Structures are given as structure tokens and as C-alpha cells.
Amino acid sequence: MIRSTHAEIDLTALRHNFMQVRKRVGQSCQVMAVVKADAYGHGVAGVAPALAAAGVDQYAVAMVSEGVELRSLGIRQPIVILGGAFAGEELQVVSHDLHPVIFELEGARRLDHAGKQAGKVVEFHLKLDTGMGRLGFTAEHLDEALSTLGSLRNLRMIGVLSHLAVADEPQQTLTETQISLFHQLAAKVEAAGNRLHFRHIANSAAIYSRDLAGCNLVRPGIALYGGLTGETATDRVDQRSVMRLVSSVAQLKEVAAGSGISYGHRFIAQRPSRIAAVPVGYADGYNRLLSNCGEMLIGGRRARVAGTVCMDWTLVDVTDLPNVKVGDQVTLLGQDGEDAITAEEWADKVGSITYELFCNISKRVPRVYVGERRVVGAKSPG
Numbered sequence: 001m002i003r004s005t006h007a008e009i010d011l012t013a014l015r016h017n018f019m020q021v022r023k024r025v026g027q028s029c030q031v032m033a034v035v036k037a038d039a040y041g042h043g044v045a046g047v048a049p050a051l052a053a054a055g056v057d058q059y060a061v062a063m064v065s066e067g068v069e070l071r072s073l074g075i076r077q078p079i080v081i082l083g084g085a086f087a088g089e090e091l092q093v094v095s096h097d098l099h100p101v102i103f104e105l106e107g108a109r110r111l112d113h114a115g116k117q118a119g120k121v122v123e124f125h126l127k128l129d130t131g132m133g134r135l136g137f138t139a140e141h142l143d144e145a146l147s148t149l150g151s152l153r154n155l156r157m158i159g160v161l162s163h164l165a166v167a168d169e170p171q172q173t174l175t176e177t178q179i180s181l182f183h184q185l186a187a188k189v190e191a192a193g194n195r196l197h198f199r200h201i202a203n204s205a206a207i208y209s210r211d212l213a214g215c216n217l218v219r220p221g222i223a224l225y226g227g228l229t230g231e232t233a234t235d236r237v238d239q240r241s242v243m244r245l246v247s248s249v250a251q252l253k254e255v256a257a258g259s260g261i262s263y264g265h266r267f268i269a270q271r272p273s274r275i276a277a278v279p280v281g282y283a284d285g286y287n288r289l290l291s292n293c294g295e296m297l298i299g300g301r302r303a304r305v306a307g308t309v310c311m312d313w314t315l316v317d318v319t320d321l322p323n324v325k326v327g328d329q330v331t332l333l334g335q336d337g338e339d340a341i342t343a344e345e346w347a348d349k350v351g352s353i354t355y356e357l358f359c360n361i362s363k364r365v366p367r368v369y370v371g372e373r374r375v376v377g378a379k380s381p382g
């Protein structure tokens with residue numbers, strides 16, 4: 001028997017989610033798909049070409065190596081490196097025509113130098129800190145940054161961006177404060193002689209809950225994968241789950257009342273029980289906090305995890321599901337029959353967020369693409 005555990009990635013659902021964003025922001029606003037961290041664990045090799053086919057305008061990733069990977073997949077659209085270029089990565093930025101985000105001046109000087117060496121001008125986006133408190137120039141340091149950047153001849157600013165701290169909390173006024181400060185600072189950047197092509201601040205939650213007048217680019221991540229949660233999601237978003245995580249029953253056994261199950265015997269059968277072994281564990285991203293409380297769907301019905309989640313195996317109590325057989329499909333995430341285990345339900349159970357759950361589905365879990373025709377590795381013409 002081959003190990004059945006895999007993540008099914010529905011490219012039709014992905015396209016649907018992208019089209020919803022497109023519809024929401026309108027034709028005068030570009031959409032930059034955030035595909036960092038292997039497309040939030042969905043597999044960038046399948047996701048990025050599918051988004052290109054759906055008409056995405058630009059891509060964003062966290063790191064230079066992720067940008068290089070996108071180019072190797074044949075992606076020709078602009079690629080923004082949200083985390084900028086670290087020392088030693090400048091040449092790759094230049095040779096793969098990536099657009100780094102600049103948020104400090106030492107890095108800017110290194111990029112300018114690399115551009116000079118190659119006889120090229122490096123196009124970049126300037127990061128402004130309007131309240132996230134993470135990366136970017138604050139209002140206080142903007143003048144100095146602009147004068148230094150203005151003197152670097154092999155750099156050209158094409159956009160400004162900022163990031164929102166509490167966009168997923170609709171009642172928070174900080175988001176409006178950040179947005180208005182952003183436009184104020186962007187105007188200052190333009191007044192200093194920079195011709196900006198792009199102004200962007202919105203992540204998924206903001207796209208669906210805020211007035212984005214003045215912006216002409218948005219950066220959805222989680223909404224593309226159908227994992228937007230909270231009030232914003234329930235009120236306004238028609239999103240479909242892109243990932244299903246499935247496995248199958250590898251072994252069944254009957255145990256007597258009083259039997260201990262799995263490491264530490266943290267589950268003791270209270271009655272004669274039937275226990276199914278499922279070949280998935282924390283090394284696959286099935287969080288150990290799901291020990292004794294996670295649920296899986298078999299034949300559309302719920303079975304509870306019995307005992308500790310192991311590295312490669314998890315046991316479930318199927319005593320109340322008498323028809324379960326070896327080989328039956330087990331759904332850990334997603335729809336099965338009438339019922340579904342949502343990413344939100346799973347994340348809530350382990351005190352996390354949908355983003356982390358998706359990212360934690362590990363490399364050894366194959367991504368199987370369904371839905372749209374798969375065009376992995378296809379180079380665009382020209």
C-alpha cells in the first residue's frame with residue numbers, strides 16, 4: 001500500500017478567489033498575488049502559473065530565493081520582494097529583474113552598487129512604516145531617506161507601500177489612521193520628485209473591508225487561498241477553500257476497555273473500541289496539539305483523535321463508525337459529504353491562524369493539483 005496522505009489543491013477555487021478580488025477592486029487597480037512561503041503551503045509551482053493564467057498582474061514573495069524560483073517557473077510578471085534583498089543577494093535581484101522593497105539605506109546603497117556594476121537601474125518599492133512597527137521608514141526619517149535615495153543613480157522608485165497592523169478588526173480606527181498617513185507620506189515622496197506607478201497598502205482583510213481610494217495595487221494573500229477569517233470574511237467574502245488534506249485508514253484494531261493508546265497512554269479506552277491508524281503526523285503538519293481533540297472525517301462523519309499525535313501516525317476512535325474499512329479516505333481538512341473541517345476550526349483548536357496551519361503542511365506531503373488544467377513549468381511565449 002502506498003502512503004495516501006496528500007494535499008489536494010483546487011485551482012478552480014483559487015481562480016474563483018482571485019476573480020472575487022478582481023471584482024472587488026475593479027479594473028483600475030492591479031492585483032499582486034502574495035505567493036510567499038510556497039504559496040502559503042499550497043505549492044507555488046502549481047499556484048503561480050494558475051494565477052498567471054487567471055490574469056494576475058504582479059506577484060509578491062518574502063525572499064529573493066522565492067523570486068528566483070518564480071522566474072524559473074516561467075513567470076514574467078513583475079515580482080516584488082517584500083523582505084528586500086539581504087547582503088549578497090543583490091546580483092540575483094539585478095539578473096532576475098526582481099523589484100525589492102527598500103526599508104533601510106545600507107541595503108539601498110548595496111543595490112545601487114550592484115545596479116552600477118551591471119549597468120542597470122534597479123526598480124524598487126519604498127516601504128513606509130505607518131503604524132505596523134515592523135519594516136519601513138517612519139514619517140520622522142522619511143526626508144533623510146528620500147535625499148539619500150535620490151542620490152543613488154542606479155535605483156528607481158516605482159512604488160510606495162505600507163502594511164496594516166489590525167486590518168482584520170473592522171471596528172479598529174487605527175487602519176483609517178494608517179491609510180491616511182500613508183497617502184500623506186506618499187504625496188511627500190512624489191513631491192520629492194519620484195514618479196510613483198504604484199501605491200499599495202491593502203492585504204486581504206483590508207481589500208474586503210476598507211476604502212482603498214488612492215491605491216492602484218492590492219496585495220491579497222490569504223483570501224486567494226480561501227482562508228480569510230473573522231467578521232470581514234463572514235460578512236462580505238465569497239471564498240472557496242483551495243486546500244483539502246486527505247489520507248486513508250492504514251490499519252484497524254479492536255481494543256479492550258482499559259487499553260492505552262499511543263505515546264504516554266494519554267487515551268484510555270473507556271469501552272471496547274475500534275481504533276484506526278492514519279498515516280499522518282506532526283511531521284506532516286498535523287499539529288501535536290490536536291492530540292485527543294482533533295477530528296477527522298471518514299465517510300462524511302467525524303472521528304476523534306485518540307491519544308497523542310505521533311511524528312508519522314495519528315490514531316482515531318472509530319467505534320461509532322462501524323462501516324469504516326482499511327483504505328477508506330480520511331479528510332483532515334476540507335469537505336467530505338455534508339460536513340467539513342475548516343481551516344478556521346482547526347486553527348482555533350490549536351490556538352493559531354489559518355495562515356500558520358497552511359504553511360505547516362510540510363514538504364513531504366505531496367500537493368496534487370485538481371481543477372484547472374495544470375501548466376507547471378510552462379514558459380510564456382517570447
Ligand SMILES: *Cc1c(COP(=O)(O)O)cnc(C)c1O
Pocket residue numbers: 034036082163202203204205219220221222223
Ligand atoms: C504577507 C503579506 C501580505 C498578504 O497578507 P494577507 O493577510 O495574507 O492578505 C501583504 N503584504 C505584506 C507586506 C505581507 O507581508
